[in-house]
Amino acid sequence: MSEKAVARPGGRSARVQQAVHRAVRELEAEGGRGAVTVPAIATRAGVTPSTVYRRWGDLATLLADVALERLRPDGPPADHGGLREDLEAWAEQFVEELGSPTGRLYLRDAVGGAADEGVAGRCSDYAAEQLRAIGVRAAGRGEAVPGVEALMDAVVAPLVYRILFRPDGLSVAYAQGLVRAALTTD
Amino acid sequence: MSEKAVARPGGRSARVQQAVHRAVRELEAEGGRGAVTVPAIATRAGVTPSTVYRRWGDLATLLADVALERLRPDGPPADHGGLREDLEAWAEQFVEELGSPTGRLYLRDAVGGAADEGVAGRCSDYAAEQLRAIGVRAAGRGEAVPGVEALMDAVVAPLVYRILFRPDGLSVAYAQGLVRAALTTD
Known part of the structure; x- marks a missing residue:
């Protein structure tokens, strides 16, 4: 989780983080690791792929962030x-x-x-x-x-x-x- | 390394494996992990990307194969x-x-x-x-x-x-x- 991924609880930033984390967990549960791609995550979370890249940098860093939370x-x-x-x-x-x-x-x-x-x-x-x-x-x-x-x-x-x-x-x-x-x- | 990645020493299969492994190591040394992509590996090794995918399935499996060798x-x-x-x-x-x-x-x-x-x-x-x-x-x-x-x-x-x-x-x-x-x- 990079500095920019730290979110204030309750703000838009926290809501995006929750939605993106949830999208990762759902896609993983439904289709395994192969189903977890940035475009699929963005669609599921209702954000743009560039929001995901801006915030986490790359998929591996997002997955590490989700893992840390779990x-x-x-x-x-x-x-x-x-x-x-x-x-x-x-x-x-x-x-x-x-x-x-x-x-x-x-x-x-x-x-x-x-x-x-x-x-x-x-x-x-x-x-x-x-x-x-x-x-x-x-x-x-x-x-x-x-x-x-x-x-x-x-x-x-x-x-x-x-x-x-x-x-x-x-x-x-x-x-x-x-x-x-x-x-x-x- | 999947079964299909097992190569007979000296055959074409072994030469492809060596060239691809070398390409991974060189790209990594030159540009870090971000430079290690299947298209770049294929170009450097003188094979097509589909040769890489057919043999290793995906980049993570190829990287695991290279790691095992090292x-x-x-x-x-x-x-x-x-x-x-x-x-x-x-x-x-x-x-x-x-x-x-x-x-x-x-x-x-x-x-x-x-x-x-x-x-x-x-x-x-x-x-x-x-x-x-x-x-x-x-x-x-x-x-x-x-x-x-x-x-x-x-x-x-x-x-x-x-x-x-x-x-x-x-x-x-x-x-x-x-x-x-x-x-x-x-």
Whole structure:
């Protein structure tokens, strides 16, 4: 998402963004990635193609923007009363949401926006912020908590790597194993 | 790379593949990703655009094919006489080759060929085969060796994740730290 894509909530700019994002999601759901073209998006969203190009630059950057929106957490991670339980539940949800073909596509799109590599970083920050929130809560209960970057390496990185490159064996049990290993060694 | 892109060495098919791959690399080097279009590739390679489409299907699949070719190891991993030394040297080379903007682009392209998700898997297999070769050599010297999938999780996944999503702090020292941690806990 480039600077110019930042929209004030409620303004025309925000309405265009919503309509264009919705058009991308609908076209994708109806016809797959091949159906997602700038002319089709513009027609569906009721704007001109030049509005899309002016705002996002190119299709890859628009897709990265849509992916970022979908990857943004809905709220703080669920509280299950313990560090291990919270991390396991978070990792389970991660696998369920991003291990699907659609989730994989979002991750791909997030690294695909050549015009703005910051989208991938923000997507990674979402995960780091969720892990930090879980850690702060656990520390408040007096639990020993591994650092956020250690958890990124031990839990998030293997999950994302396997979703994108090596899906065989990716499962909730595998994700929980990563969490247990991270808590044993740290 | 789809089945039809598999070429017999020396045949016309192989010559077309070489010319097209070279055209992609040259256009990329000269004008960046924006210069890499099917018409420009075809002109540079001396073939028709329909030859490119017939063989690769679309640009993303061609780019994934080129990326796979560049990510293929040149030979067996260097032998430094010990498991830790071999893994550290391998991880260092991985960071130097793939941590560059060009390397990141290859990794992105490898997951970007929607028409054939197998490219990402083969790219991952290259790394697994190198780690397996290092492990077999170390076992032959009587060293204790972690499993290949454990090394994929502990070393390869964090490196690839950080290259694609979270480059801050990515360095040779970081890669070596991952290797040491993998050998301590396994």
